[in-house]
Amino acid sequence: MMTPDFIYLLPLFFVGIGAISLMILSTFKTMTIRKGAIATLLFLVLAFLSNGYNLNSGDVVYSVYPFVDIFNKMIVVDTFSGYFSTILILGGILTILIGLHYFERHKQFTVEFFSLFLFSVFGMMLLVHANELISAFIALEIASISLYVMIGFQKVIDKRIEASYRYLVLGSLAGVFFLLGTSFIYAATQTTTIGTIGNMALNTVDSNAPLLIIGGTMILITFLFKIAAFPFQSWALDVYDGAPLPVTAFMAATFKAAIFGFLLRLVVVDFDLIRDFWDEVLVYVIIFTLAYGSFLAIIQKSLKRMLVASSIVHTGYLLIALVSIGVIGESAASSIIFYLVAYFLSAIGAFGLIAYISSEGQLRITYDDFRGFAKIRPYMAAMLSVFMLSLAGIPSTIGFIGKFYIFTGAIESGYAILAIVGIIATFISVYYYFKLIAVMYFYRSSELIDVPPLKGIAPIVISVIALTIVWGGVGNTLVAYFPGVDFLIDMANLSYESLFIWQ
């Protein structure tokens, strides 16, 4: 049975329509933050369900160009994009659910915020569907521009405005590199469609090879900037720190997944030629990213900044798998996809919970503010510990399995040295993640601190995330026929395979 093309685009459609309707709805006086959030969730859930329908219907692995006449293969819907859309939509849903409390407590947030939020989700989803460089650029900018505004949404706080501007200026600069790279590639190959660039490159004359390599490198620079890899990481700490916590969570967990989604498509399907050239450079990029990120994370006193700095380290791990792709294609790509899920869950949990905690009562910023937290709020402390353990990659959490795949892949592809550097970074990370657990559990709280217990839906969401993390690390030996680690790996493999279906 042929599914109409329209069905394939429904997830994108729902999110896009949602963004526009919330923009209109926000003009009504009766719209409250809560109503806005519910509307946002409604659209996201619709998108999630239609996306799930696409993933489950028809073939196990699929790849479709919807409305070829109109879009001319600019957009592709395949298992890969479906898998990433799941992550992105889920990221949106979880951010709203956990952040709702924060949004309600801080007066500056209005319903327009949710419209922007949906626009950025839309941009990210478009990015993982993009099959062509120009449309990828448009998607990237939709997502980025929405984020610029979201970061500076609390206009009364100077820090926010500064972060927003910094990100705007630097992000636009990075965008320019992308465009320039695209035009170079077009000059060399007369196409911007992924999948044909590589073929054209093979047929083209040798004199065009430098153009292709320069163009590819520029695009790579844009992505290295967006994922905050060394030496383009300097913005990350201040921007992420300046953003409101739920937005930080959203950026760290979700935006990174979207960018890696497109990067994977680009690197896996095309760019064989350029990849060989990059790999050597990337090895150094990775080592410096890991080293510098670890260094930054150690010296931070603020918990939020530590998490941000450690997200640079996680970028380093992901890049390890990226260079392994050249040798062991499938398993390395799957390990990236898996690790993204693992990091996404842990990061959104950690950021989300800290956002919740600091939206109430006194602001808790530094490690010391969490002294004796376990005595006051044992439940929250336990959940926070689970997230820290997963980020540190301790067995029985999904973070361990993620690191296991990446390091195994690195050794398998001959980059044992990267695996060792990664292990050292992991070792250092134990220090700054365990420090929080130690501070929460091993000290008595000196002052009286008012953190009310979790209210509403947030505790359920948080514990579901924590359970998923543990389940993802323990796997499916206990319950048969229940999706466990194997299921996630199979899904990652399937989405990789779908990249190679040609129509």
Next chain:
Amino acid sequence: MDFGILSVIIFLPMFVALLMLILPIGAKGTRNIAFLTSIIIFILVSLVYYNFELSGYMQFREHHTWITTYGIYYSLGIDGFSLIILMLIATLIPSAYLWLWDGRTKGYWISMMLIQTGITGTLFAQDLILFYFFWEAMLLPVFMIIGMFGTGNRVFSTIKITVYTIMGSLLMLISILYLGVAFFNNYGFWSFALNDIVQITNLTRTEEIWLFAGFMIAFAIKIPLFPFHTWLLETYSNSPTGGVFLLSSIMAKLGVYGIVRFVMPIFPELYKEFAPFFVWIGIFGLIYFGIAALMQINIKKMFAYSSASHLGFIVTGIFSLNVYGMTGAAFLIIAHAMATGGLFLLVGKMEYSLGIKAIPALGGIAKKAPIFTVFFAIMLLCIVGLPGTSGFVSEFLIILGAFGFSPSAGIVSAFTVLVAASFMFWMFQKAILSDSGNDVSQMKDLNFKEIVGMLPLAFLIIAMGIYPDWFFYKIEPTIQHYLIDILEIRNY
């Protein structure tokens, strides 16, 4: 999916602990249930012991797929060597619970149960990733129990031991991953099961040496062997009694167990090649930590070092490459765990009653607490290896093994053991027997529960000393299997 008795033994404490975590039961209720759990496990373990057949091969196997893509199995099994350590754990834990009976919080009991799951899991795992999984998971409750209930500069000690052990574990992890990849390149499919990993043939010598070192460092930190011991002192002296009990009597032994279970079959050639080195490292540890123990006036620190000293001796035994040394090492694992565990419990009580740990401030305990003194004496005699205790049998066998390995090693170790013995007597005399005029009126004698808890340890120490064959026959086939089949030594 069917689960065997070994799975139940591993996971029962964890499930009980998680249940306690959720249910609103107080510290006392949790303690009672924890004790009951440990008794049930003791019964299960006794069943395993009874049904264990006399052979050197893995028994009670459980083998399920876990992560199929990478050939990671949920694979369990025990042989004679694991069996005796299992018996040890099952006996020690209920005894320790009786000693820790009063004044502990709920978190303490939950941590203890989680540690039990970690150590039994480590003991049964027959898959490298599964082993690593338990090995690391075991660390978390230890981290919590020292950090939350320790004394002195506990946070620093906690961070120190965590950093140390995680560094070792990560080195081991990278070796494990490397082995997995090597197996894949060798045979074309993934597996981390021990039975498969031992068949790897495509490693170069340099690679093997690095991997060997990765494993050995991880285990050496846990034991601790000589250059990796610096966490020992702070951790032992700042840990709560239950923590130091588990660390010294069980977890340190798991380091030795890891060497026998994994390093020996995976790198048999290197194991034989580096055996002289480790025999001497062990003897050096015996002497070095023995001298360090002499220097201590804090009684807890003194036992910490003397414990490390004996562990060095155990390492000498397992690397002696003959049946005496290895059996002696297995025996000393038991003897030492009983005696040191018991001593740490006794010292913990003394510290709790008197609030002091320094030897010169003690003395005259024997008058105030005669039963205490009797048990203390039994444990101490076992440590020094007096004939009639299990310590004698095991130390004698290891010295024989060391002689078999090289006469000089035998002479040095025999001499050291004698000197250590005389020192221990001096300490015993000074701290417990002599009337020094210090005020020890706060010292209480053992109560009924404590006597019940200490009796099995004392009984086993004497029984194993008088009639060791009872305990040898279960482990002997395993040791022979190690020597003949794995290390391929003909004339042991």
